[in-house]
Amino acid sequence: MEITVGILAGGKSTRMGINKAFLPFRETSFIETIAEECEDFSKIILSVNDLETYKNIGYELVQDEKSGFGPLEGVYQIIKKADTKFALILAADMPYINKNFLNKFCSCLDNPVLLRNYQGEMPGCIVLRADNMLEPLCSLYSRTTLPFLKEMREQEEHKLRMLYERVYTRYIDIESLGYTKQIITNINTQEEYKKIIEAN
Numbered sequence: 093m094e095i096t097v098g099i100l101a102g103g104k105s106t107r108m109g110i111n112k113a114f115l116p117f118r119e120t121s122f123i124e125t126i127a128e129e130c131e132d133f134s135k136i137i138l139s140v141n142d143l144e145t146y147k148n149i150g151y152e153l154v155q156d157e158k159s160g161f162g163p164l165e166g167v168y169q170i171i172k173k174a175d176t177k178f179a180l181i182l183a184a185d186m187p188y189i190n191k192n193f194l195n196k197f198c199s200c201l202d203n204p205v206l207l208r209n210y211q212g213e214m215p216g217c218i219v220l221r222a223d224n225m226l227e228p229l230c231s232l233y234s235r236t237t238l239p240f241l242k243e244m245r246e247q248e249e250h251k252l253r254m255l256y257e258r259v260y261t262r263y264i265d266i267e268s269l270g271y272t273k274q275i276i277t278n279i280n281t282q283e284e285y286k287k288i289i290e291a292n
Contacts, residue, residue: 094177095198097130098170099123100163100229101184102141102156111145113184115285122279123184127151129191134176138184139166158245163229164252168241171233178218183229185279187288196269198232200262209260216240216259222266222273228252230276234259 101113101123113123120128123138130136138153140146146153154169163183171179180198182189200207200218207215218232240258255261266273279285 095133095201095232096135096137096170096174096176096179097127097133098137098139098167098174098179098181099126099130099184100139100166100170100181101146102139102166112279115279117187117289122187123149125187126182126184126189129189129194130180130182132191132195133180135174137170137173137179139170161245162250162252164241164244164250164255167233167252168238168245171235171238171241174235176235178232178234180232181229183278186230186276187279188275188277189230190275193269193271193275196271197230197264200264201232207262213260215262217256217261219256219261219263220266220276221263222276225273226253226256226263227266227276 114121117125127136136151138146138149138151140153140155141159143153143155152173154173156165156169158165167181170181178201180194197220204214207218214234216234216237220227220230237255237259240255244254266276279288
């Protein structure tokens with residue numbers, strides 16, 4: 093697919109206490125598990141907080157210029173680096189993600205007529221929604237959002253969801269894709285990690 097995948101691996105992992113990206117899972121790690129499920133896409137870029145830590149991982153890296161700014165900074169750096177019209181942004185702590193789900197979600201771009209608004213404009217954001225909750229870190233972002241993200245950084249606006257009020261945004265319910273919220277479950281604590289290891 094002509095879509096760049098951007099995986100956000102620059103979080104502080106405060107509740108876990110250690111870097112979640114490298115947690116062992118299915119004979120590899122969280123970050124590598126997710127990246128392997130994204131092999132059908134044009135390019136994979138990791139947003140990280142320390143280049144040295146990830147230097148041997150084998151994927152293109154971008155680093156936050158504004159430290160402590162949260163996911164919005166990672167999204168900005170990924171889209172700035174991407175050479176495709178859209179980037180699929182994913183969190184690094186969703187180990188149940190699989191390629192069939194990602195391909196189905198991104199296949200919405202195969203029907204641009206259904207996505208355009210009455211002015212013929214394509215969405216700046218295509219946001220996944222699960223149980224009526226928005227999932228900003230499993231959503232599609234267009235390169236057209238760059239100037240808006242830049243403006244938000246300059247205004248010290250950290251909340252990625254505020255972007256949806258600035259650009260034309262479409263929402264896709266996960267249930268319409270034949271999936272439930274379980275597939276995008278985030279692992280945030282040692283207890284949650286222990287449960288998925290026992291189950292796998």
